[in-house]
Amino acid sequence: MTKVVVAMSGGVDSSVAAAILKQQGYDVIGMMLRLWSEPGKENSNRCCTPDAMALARRVAAQLDIPFYVVDAKEIFRSTVVNYFLEEYLQGATPNPCLVCNRIIRWKFLLEHALAMGAEYMATGHYVRLRSIQVQKLDQLIEEKIQLIRAIDRNKDQSYVLHVLDQEQLGRALFPVGDFPKEKIRELADGLGLPTASRPDSQDLCFLAGEDYRKFIKRNAPESLKPGDIVNQDGKVLGEHQGLSFYTIGQRKGLGLTSTQPFYVLAKQAETNKLIVGLEAELGQDELTVENVHWIAGDLPDNVFRAEVKIRYSAKEAWAEIKLHEDGSVRVRFDQPQRDITVGQAAVFYNGEVVLGGGKITQGGCV
Amino acid sequence: MEETIYLDYAATTPVDERVLQSMLPYFNHTFGNPSSIHQFGQRAENAIEAAREKVAGVLKCRPDEIIFTSCGSESDNLALRGASLATREKMSKDRILTSQAEHHAVSKTAGQMEELYDFGVDWLGVDEYGMVLPQTIAKAISQKTALVSVMLANNEIGTINPISEISEICREQGVLFHTDAVQAAAYLPVNVDDLGVDLLSLGGHKFYGPKGVGILYVRKGTFISPVQTGGGQELGLRAGTQNVPYIVGFAEALKLTEIEREMRIAHVKPMRDRIIGSVLENIPDSKLTGHPEKRLPNHCSFVFKGVDGNLLLTLLDSAGFACSSGSACKTGNPEPSEIMNLLHLPSEWGLGSLRITLGKESTVNEVEKFLVHLPGLVAKARKLQ
Numbered sequence: 001m002t003k004v005v006v007a008m009s010g011g012v013d014s015s016v017a018a019a020i021l022k023q024q025g026y027d028v029i030g031m032m033l034r035l036w037s038e039p040g041k042e043n044s045n046r047c048c049t050p051d052a053m054a055l056a057r058r059v060a061a062q063l064d065i066p067f068y069v070v071d072a073k074e075i076f077r078s079t080v081v082n083y084f085l086e087e088y089l090q091g092a093t094p095n096p097c098l099v100c101n102r103i104i105r106w107k108f109l110l111e112h113a114l115a116m117g118a119e120y121m122a123t124g125h126y127v128r129l130r131s132i133q134v135q136k137l138d139q140l141i142e143e144k145i146q147l148i149r150a151i152d153r154n155k156d157q158s159y160v161l162h163v164l165d166q167e168q169l170g171r172a173l174f175p176v177g178d179f180p181k182e183k184i185r186e187l188a189d190g191l192g193l194p195t196a197s198r199p200d201s202q203d204l205c206f207l208a209g210e211d212y213r214k215f216i217k218r219n220a221p222e223s224l225k226p227g228d229i230v231n232q233d234g235k236v237l238g239e240h241q242g243l244s245f246y247t248i249g250q251r252k253g254l255g256l257t258s259t260q261p262f263y264v265l266a267k268q269a270e271t272n273k274l275i276v277g278l279e280a281e282l283g284q285d286e287l288t289v290e291n292v293h294w295i296a297g298d299l300p301d302n303v304f305r306a307e308v309k310i311r312y313s314a315k316e317a318w319a320e321i322k323l324h325e326d327g328s329v330r331v332r333f334d335q336p337q338r339d340i341t342v343g344q345a346a347v348f349y350n351g352e353v354v355l356g357g358g359k360i361t362q363g364g365c366v
Numbered sequence: 367m368e369e370t371i372y373l374d375y376a377a378t379t380p381v382d383e384r385v386l387q388s389m390l391p392y393f394n395h396t397f398g399n400p401s402s403i404h405q406f407g408q409r410a411e412n413a414i415e416a417a418r419e420k421v422a423g424v425l426k427c428r429p430d431e432i433i434f435t436s437c438g439s440e441s442d443n444l445a446l447r448g449a450s451l452a453t454r455e456k457m458s459k460d461r462i463l464t465s466q467a468e469h470h471a472v473s474k475t476a477g478q479m480e481e482l483y484d485f486g487v488d489w490l491g492v493d494e495y496g497m498v499l500p501q502t503i504a505k506a507i508s509q510k511t512a513l514v515s516v517m518l519a520n521n522e523i524g525t526i527n528p529i530s531e532i533s534e535i536c537r538e539q540g541v542l543f544h545t546d547a548v549q550a551a552a553y554l555p556v557n558v559d560d561l562g563v564d565l566l567s568l569g570g571h572k573f574y575g576p577k578g579v580g581i582l583y584v585r586k587g588t589f590i591s592p593v594q595t596g597g598g599q600e601l602g603l604r605a606g607t608q609n610v611p612y613i614v615g616f617a618e619a620l621k622l623t624e625i626e627r628e629m630r631i632a633h634v635k636p637m638r639d640r641i642i643g644s645v646l647e648n649i650p651d652s653k654l655t656g657h658p659e660k661r662l663p664n665h666c667s668f669v670f671k672g673v674d675g676n677l678l679l680t681l682l683d684s685a686g687f688a689c690s691s692g693s694a695c696k697t698g699n700p701e702p703s704e705i706m707n708l709l710h711l712p713s714e715w716g717l718g719s720l721r722i723t724l725g726k727e728s729t730v731n732e733v734e735k736f737l738v739h740l741p742g743l744v745a746k747a748r749k750l751q
Contacts, residue, residue: 066684071699071700073699112750116680
């Protein structure tokens with residue numbers, strides 16, 4: 001029997017993923033990562049509280065599969081949490097889930113799964129995989145695995161998995177990506193899984209349900225240097241409490257009095273300035289992406305058109321993509337985009353297929 | 367599950383078929399409450415009194431010195447709490463002397479006596495094998511000592527303590543002596559006079575009896591108060607309707623253990639020695655923990671440098687071997703156990719403990735299969751570190 005490790009969280013998606021694989025005849029092993037929590041907040045870490053662990057354990061028992069917890073506290077702290085704080089220190093707005101997927105889930109945990117003799121690792125992510133044959137110039141036919149959006153567009157999580165490479169995808173299974181979320185809930189209900197009625201998870205796990213600002217205040221207070229709030233012309237309008245407290249497009253909490261609402265347009269780390277403007281000033285039609293990862297492993301054409309997603313929750317928009325010599329990519333949108341945010345990922349789609357993506361390092365206007 | 371080889375007999379043992387058969391009539395056929403006046407009650411009472419005699423026969427004591435409890439931990443609690451409180455009441459002694467290597471059932475109870483009941487606790491250190499040395503007892507014991515508690519054999523590292531030497535010191539000083547024999551009883555004699563103890567704890571499931579039943583031996587004349595109060599069952603020392611089938615099973619299991627002891631030792635000991643020899647020879651940076659000779663005959667325990675014991679257990683289980691570790695923790699929060707800390711291991715060794723314990727069902731084939739797989743799995747665990 002083919003062994004597969006399912007990364008379980010106690011939530012409905014990974015539980016049903018395990019159930020589906022078991023039904024398909026795999027030899028399923030449940031594993032859970034013990035991630036880092038701030039000292040004293042171990043009980044509120046979203047995905048590995050004692051509660052979540054007990055739930056996952058019960059699900060595993062009900063499915064009659066073994067279940068193990070892997071300690072990833074130190075590596076999670078030194079990679080994901082450090083990255084999160086470091087990015088804020090540099091004036092960016094990070095997405096730590098990308099780092100977690102790349103380093104913790106799909107490297108650290110995958111290595112554990114393989115060491116246990118598993119051929120595959122599965123998660124409860126809403127994405128799909130497709131195997132295609134690619135004809136190379138030298139007539140060799142190469143097999144490639146494509147990352148495809150989930151059937152359920154509203155639940156699609158391909159954005160956070162664009163960091164995976166061919167080797168990782170070759171080991172991956174995503175059993176819930178073929179179903180709408182409703183169907184997954186039904187399956188969970190039908191199986192009587194104890195997770196069936198849990199709400200979907202939203203926030204970063206290590207924030208323990210708190211506003212990220214409080215976390216930064218405790219863990220990177222040096223990033224909270226007050227500075228000027230200025231408009232695009234450099235006129236000082238007020239004082240900010242530290243750049244990491246603000247995100248692009250933010251309107252509330254600026255503490256400015258004026259007849260029209262101001263929005264955060266940009267964060268200037270070098271000068272510690274928060275640049276604000278009116279709603280009409282929001283929106284840029286260009287951005288630069290660095291550390292670009294192409295899922296197929298080969299570079300695409302130098303110039304091509306694709307849909308681009310600039311945040312997990314953003315709607316994808318058409319753009320022209322231009323590859324530069326240094327590996328960075330310049331994206332020019334057909335329409336200006338609100339809230340292009342340095343530190344978030346831009347992910348490129350060709351229809352249902354995820355091509356790749358990278359970190360937004362700069363916005364701009366043509 | 368079927369293919370998994372069980373190598374964790376120190377954690378618990380399966381109920382012996384003969385023991386199970388002896389228990390079955392007392393669930394629904396002879397089901398009376400031993401305290402009842404009628405004949406249903408009389409038959410049940412007869413069953414537990416017969417069991418008490420059987421147990422007394424093994425411990426070489428009087429039947430009315432045996433108190434049935436729900437488990438070894440409860441017995442330890444009753445001994446520590448009940449005897450020290452009563453002794454302080456009668457003799458104004460207010461110190462407890464115990465070792466740092468005791469099972470939590472003893473150490474946490476002693477800790478609570480210190481915190482909530484104003485006892486002073488002297489925590490004795492152990493030697494490099496985790497052994498409590500009699501001279502440390504002699505040094506620490508005083509006229510204020512109400513109770514000394516030292517385990518017969520250590521559950522994690524298998525070391526056997528010199529109980530009769532320690533009891534001699536206690537007797538000379540007129541101090542009560544308790545031993546937790548829960549882990550030891552499957553292989554070591556528990557003759558209370560040879561050991562020289564006043565109180566001794568046993569738990570049924572460590573020697574092929576059921577879980578959920580234990581005994582405390584209480585030498586006649588020992589000052590002790592009940593911890594669980596209520597009806598007058600168990601000579602007024604442990605209230606609550608007795609668990610008749612489990613008590614019957616406990617006695618049968620202990621009797622079989624006594625009868626078959628030499629045979630069981632002869633079965634496991636060569637396999638134990640084979641494991642110890644092979645591991646130390648074939649796995650680099652490995653160490654035996656606990657005493658090389660004065661150790662339980664079914665017990666192997668090691669530390670491996672640079673290994674997360676928890677991870678090793680996961681890999682072992684996945685490969686079909688059920689073992690245990692001193693840092694075992696199901697929640698992925700590995701901490702070295704107290705005993706590992708006591709052995710003064712360098713920090714890269716402390717989390718890498720592994721315990722393999724054999725039983726009467728263990729076979730040479732199982733052991734050989736295990737020995738083939740272990741070195742590779744240790745290497746894997748090291749690589750993942």
